[in-house]
Amino acid sequence: MAFLVKQMMGDKLKNMTGGGASEEAPGGGESAAASKGMSREEFDEYQKQQMEEKIERDKEFGLKKAERANLRVILRDKYRLPENADDEATVNMAGDDLDVPEDLLKMVDDDIQDEVKNESLFVNIQNMDVDAIKSKITNLDVEDMKSKAQTTMTGVKTTAEEKCSIM
Incomplete structure (x- = not known):
């Protein structure tokens, strides 16, 4: 009975009293391995695998985040909106690994070519x-x-x- 009360009310009491000291050692080697039904070596391999997966997820997340930032930078350039330093920093951190949709690049290039034509026509008219x-x-x-x-x-x-x- 005490176990159920402790389980249900323990976290709430810890939050109210400021956390307090924990009874179990965090990441406690043998006890954590034994609680999951693994040997120490299996548990170490399991933790290593989890860390590698987390690193891979973080890497993919960072790449997606940089691609979105790159897209925002391109659209800001296209529509002449104010620049955002956070987006530019994110793009710079990602390096050359960014993929930009080909349709967007084609659209931006077409707009730039149209602007060059219009500018040259306008410049020619001004110079006449x-x-x-x-x-x-x-x-x-x-x-x-x-x-x-x-x-x-x-x-x-x-x-x-x-x-x-x-x-």
């Missing part, structure tokens, strides 16, 4: 003088553009008439 712009506008072949627009509209209209019985 007003006379050069006027000469380009006056040299446009308006009649050619008008005929292309009319043929395109005619093609769209005939396609629409073929596919739609109301027209």
